[in-house]
Amino acid sequence: MPECNHCGAHVSDQFARVFADEYGHIRACPNCSANAGIAEVSKERAHEA
Structure with missing residues (x-):
């Protein structure tokens, strides 16, 4: 099951397909960032990593 690499929260497969980077890392999710800014926070x- 996919999870946010920042906070460890479970995310859906659809969320992972949209927001994961080319390595499968999800750096922001609705649990640890504002919904409107997930792409920007990610x-x-x-960039910081």
Whole structure:
């Protein structure tokens, strides 16, 4: 089951297909970031890693 690499929360397969990077990492989810900013937060966290 896919999970957020930032907070460990479970996410759906559909969410993972949309927001995971090319390595399958999900750096932001609805549990640890605002829904409207998931893509932006994910990019910021990927840049910081």
